[in-house]
Structure formats: C-alpha cells, structure tokens
Amino acid sequence: MAKTILIVDDSASVRQVVSIALKGAGYEVITANDGKDALSKMTGVRIHLIISDVNMPNMDGITFVAEAKKLPAYKFVPIIMLTTESQDEKKKQAQAAGAKAWVTKPFQPEQMLSAVSKLVAP
Amino acid sequence: MASVVIATVALAVGVGVGYALRSRQHPAQPALTVPPPEARAQDLTRFAGAVTPVWSAQIDSSRTQMENAVGQLTETFAGIVENLDTVLTSSTGVLGEGQGGVFDRSRERLGEVVGTLDSALTGKREALAELHSLLSLNEELRQMSGEVTRIASQTNLLALNAAIEAQRIGEAGAAFGVVAGEVRQLADRSQNTSVRMVEKVDKVAQAIAGVLSTQEASAEHEGTAVAHAHGEVQAVLDDLMSMLSKMRESSQGLEQAAVGIRGEISESLVNLQFQDRVNQMLEHLRDNIGRFPDVAAAAASGVAPLDAQVLLDELASRYTMAEEHQAHQSGSAAKVNESEITFF
Numbered sequence: 001m002a003k004t005i006l007i008v009d010d011s012a013s014v015r016q017v018v019s020i021a022l023k024g025a026g027y028e029v030i031t032a033n034d035g036k037d038a039l040s041k042m043t044g045v046r047i048h049l050i051i052s053d054v055n056m057p058n059m060d061g062i063t064f065v066a067e068a069k070k071l072p073a074y075k076f077v078p079i080i081m082l083t084t085e086s087q088d089e090k091k092k093q094a095q096a097a098g099a100k101a102w103v104t105k106p107f108q109p110e111q112m113l114s115a116v117s118k119l120v121a122p
Numbered sequence: 123m124a125s126v127v128i129a130t131v132a133l134a135v136g137v138g139v140g141y142a143l144r145s146r147q148h149p150a151q152p153a154l155t156v157p158p159p160e161a162r163a164q165d166l167t168r169f170a171g172a173v174t175p176v177w178s179a180q181i182d183s184s185r186t187q188m189e190n191a192v193g194q195l196t197e198t199f200a201g202i203v204e205n206l207d208t209v210l211t212s213s214t215g216v217l218g219e220g221q222g223g224v225f226d227r228s229r230e231r232l233g234e235v236v237g238t239l240d241s242a243l244t245g246k247r248e249a250l251a252e253l254h255s256l257l258s259l260n261e262e263l264r265q266m267s268g269e270v271t272r273i274a275s276q277t278n279l280l281a282l283n284a285a286i287e288a289q290r291i292g293e294a295g296a297a298f299g300v301v302a303g304e305v306r307q308l309a310d311r312s313q314n315t316s317v318r319m320v321e322k323v324d325k326v327a328q329a330i331a332g333v334l335s336t337q338e339a340s341a342e343h344e345g346t347a348v349a350h351a352h353g354e355v356q357a358v359l360d361d362l363m364s365m366l367s368k369m370r371e372s373s374q375g376l377e378q379a380a381v382g383i384r385g386e387i388s389e390s391l392v393n394l395q396f397q398d399r400v401n402q403m404l405e406h407l408r409d410n411i412g413r414f415p416d417v418a419a420a421a422a423s424g425v426a427p428l429d430a431q432v433l434l435d436e437l438a439s440r441y442t443m444a445e446e447h448q449a450h451q452s453g454s455a456a457k458v459n460e461s462e463i464t465f466f
Contacts, residue, residue: 009398011189011395011397011398011401012189012192012193012196012197013192013193013195013196013391013394013395013397013398014395014398016196016197016199016200016391017196017391017392017394017395019200020200020203020388020391021388023204023207024203024207024384024388054442055402055442083442084398084399084402084442084443085442085443086442086443086444086447086459087442090442091464094466095466099466100465100466101463101464101465101466102462102463102464102466103461103462103463103464104459104461104462104463105395105398105399105461106392106393106395106396106399106458106461107392107395107461108392108461109388109392111461111463114463115463115465118465
C-alpha cells in the first residue's frame with residue numbers, strides 16, 4: 001500500500017513538479033492550493049506526510065501547520081515546509097508550529113525524495 | 123569695485139560656459155518655467171497616481187500570463203510523464219508475459235502434441251514387434267506340422283510293413299492286419315491334417331507378413347513425420363524466441379528512450395520552478411509600486427519627506443528570497459542559491 005502525501009502550494013507548477021517526483025518514487029499524491037484548501041481535504045483520508053509552502057493566499061503555511069497539528073489524526077504526521085523563504089525567523093516559526101523539515105526552492109527532486117524518505121518510506 | 127567687476131565677469135563666463143555645455147548635451151530645448159514647490163508636489167502626486175496603476179496592471183498581466191503559460195506547460199509535461207509511465211509499465215508487463223508466459227505455454231503445448239505422436243509411434247512399433255514374435259511362433263508351428271507329417275509317413279510305413287507281415291503269417295495275423303490297416307488310415311489322416319495345417323500356417327504367415335510389411339512402411343513414414351514435426355516445432359519455437367528477443371531488444375530501446383525523455387522532462391519541470399519565484403518577486407515589486415502614490419501624497423501634503431528609503435525599506439521587508447536581498451544591496455542581478463534542507 002503506497003503512502004499518501006499531501007502537497008500544499010499556491011503555484012501549480014510547483015505542485016506538478018513535486019507530484020511527478022513523488023509519484024515516480026511510488027507515493028500517492030493529493031494536492032491543495034493553500035492552507036484552507038488543504039484542511040478541507042484532510043478528513044476521510046489517511047495522509048502519511050504533508051509538504052507545504054509558506055507564503056500562500058487565504059491561509060499561509062505556518063498557520064496551516066499549527067491548525068493541522070491541532071487535529072488529533074495529524075498530531076504525529078510529519079510536515080515538510082517547501083519555500084522560497086530565507087528568513088530564519090520564519091524557519092523558527094515553522095519549527096515551533098510543528099514542522100519537521102525546511103526545504104528551500106528551487107529544489108532538486110532527489111533532494112526532496114531524500115528528505116521525504118527520511119520521514120516516511122514509500 | 124574691482125572685486126565686483128571680477129565677480130561679475132566670472133559669473134558671466136560661468137553662465138556662458140554652463141549654457142554652452144548644456145546646449146551641447148541637450149540642444150535646442152525650449153526654456154521651461156519652473157512651477158512653485160506646492161504645484162510640483164501636486165504634479166508628482168498626480169504623476170504617481172496616473173502611472174502606478176498602469177505599471178501594476180502591466181506587472182499583474184505579466185504574472186498572470188506567465189502563471190497560465192507555465193501552468194499549462196507543467197500540466198502538459200506532467201501528462202507526458204504520466205503517459206510515459208503508463209507505456210513503460212505496460213511494455214514491461216507485456217514483455218514479461220511474452221517471455222515467461224506465452225512462450226513457455228506454447229512450448230509446453232507443442233511438446234505435448236509431439237509427445238502424443240511419439241507415444242502413438244512407440245505403441246505401433248511395440249505392436250509390430252509382437253507381430254514379429256507371432257511370425258516366429260507361426261514358423262515353429264510350421265516346423266512342428268512338418269514333424270507330424272514325417273511321423274505320419276513313418277507310421278504309415280510301419281503299418282504297411284505290419285500289414286505285410288500279418289498277411290504272411292496267414293489266419294493268425296488277420297486281426298493284426300486289420301489293426302495295421304487302421305493305423306495306416308490314422309497315419310494318412312494325420313499326414314493330411316498336417317498338410318492342411320502347414321497350408322493354414324503358411325496362410326497365417328503370409329497374412330502376418332503382409333500386415334507387417336504395410337505397418338512397417340507406415341511406421342517408418344510416421345517416424346519420419348514425427349521427426350519432421352520435432353524439427354518443425356523446434357524451428358517454430360526458435361523463430362518465436364528470436365522474434366520475442368528482437369521485440370524485447372526493441373522494447374528495451376524504447377524503454378530506455380522513454381526513461382531518458384521522462385528524465386529530461388522532469389529536469390525541465392524542475393527548471394519551471396522559476397515561475398513561482400519570479401511571480402513572488404513581481405508581486406513584491408507591484409505592491410511597492412502601489413505604495414508610491416501614498417508616499418508622494420504624504421510628501422506633497424508635508425506629512426513626510428519624499429524619501430526613497432521609505433519605499434525601499436518597505437520593499438526589502440517583503441523579500442522572502444535571499445537573491446532579492448542580494449539584488450537590492452548590490453543593485454545587480456543575484457544568483458539563485460542552491461536548495462537547502464534543514465531537519466528540526
């Protein structure tokens with residue numbers, strides 16, 4: 001049974017790039033445009049890992065992580081932040097909210113897969 | 123007085139030189155009337171209010187066009203990658219089935235057919251061997267019949283001698299002569315039966331030989347046919363294997379090409395991440411341009427000085443990428459940093 005990963009990013013091209021890399025490695029993928037959209041897609045499915053952007057409309061990534069961690073089913077689900085953000089302050093906020101890793105864009109698929117496989121096997 | 127004259131001359135010379143230099147740099151420009159500071163401030167406010175919405179609209183238009191184009195491009199590429207994955211999966215499955223499944227099953231079935239023919243031929247050869255044994259037994263019967271004929275002949279001769287002796291001794295040998303006659307009759311009948319037996323045995327031998335001849339010819343023909351079938355089946359299997367190998371080679375070539383194309387497309391997709399970055403940069407720039415009329419208005423109304431640093435600081439506060447900060451500080455294009463991974 002393949003593991004399912006939720007990708008949250010307002011950029012369609014980034015969602016596609018991440019999806020292709022993960023599907024190629026045997027993961028199932030669900031996508032969402034922002035934090036609010038992601039929260040609406042998290043019920044009724046088993047998600048093993050979340051990859052989220054930081055700067056997004058409607059609900060930013062750090063708020064989304066904090067909201068997701070309030071849900072009992074997602075308390076222990078690892079979250080990777082995938083962002084263009086370079087500020088250490090934001091990185092600390094993400095860590096405090098419950099994120100497990102911080103990956104900066106533009107990323108190479110191998111790097112992303114390496115980070116993902118450290119947190120969840122395919 | 124002298125100093126006033128010198129100063130006047132110097133001023134005149136300076137003005138003249140300045141005019142001459144300006145004339146060389148901007149020839150034939152009409153003289154402008156400089157408006158008062160209040161009017162200039164209002165002009166600047168109007169200017170900012172007029173141009174910034176157009177600049178912002180153009181930036182937004184560029185962002186939208188780029189986002190749509192790159193979005194469609196990534197979607198198309200993603201579709202190609204997905205199709206390639208499907209083709210690769212089905213190609214591998216068909217080849218595996220062809221090599222390990224269809225070929226093995228074909229070989230097994232054809233082997234069963236040839237095996238059945240072989241068994242039939244073996245059965246026939248065994249039957250022929252039995253017929254040969256029968257022929258040998260028949261020959262033995264023939265020899266035995268010949269022996270019976272000889273015994274009958276000798277018995278007949280003995281009976282004849284006995285009859286002669288019985289006749290010679292007269293009345294006393296009459297009864298013995300009758301017995302000798304009966305024995306001669308039995309010997310004759312035995313000889314006749316034996317002759318008929320030999321005839322029958324010969325007929326049986328002919329019949330068996332006839333069957334043997336026909337069946338041996340048939341068995342030889344069938345043996346050749348089975349051997350030919352063996353060869354043909356092997357040839358068909360060899361052709362099938364050769365074809366499958368070529369198909370496999372061809373398919374492997376296609377697979378390698380597909381994997382290469384998939385990799386190149388994936389690499390191209392990675393490069394399309396620029397859209398996300400450029401989009402954010404333009405967004406920051408657009409928002410900063412949008413603030414220009416407010417800053418200009420504040421300066422015009424005397425609330426704040428017209429200070430570029432205000433806008434520049436606001437712009438810098440919106441930066442998310444390291445290269446935005448670098449470009450801001452250096453005034454030139456900055457290199458995109460490699461991806462970094464931090465685990466918490």
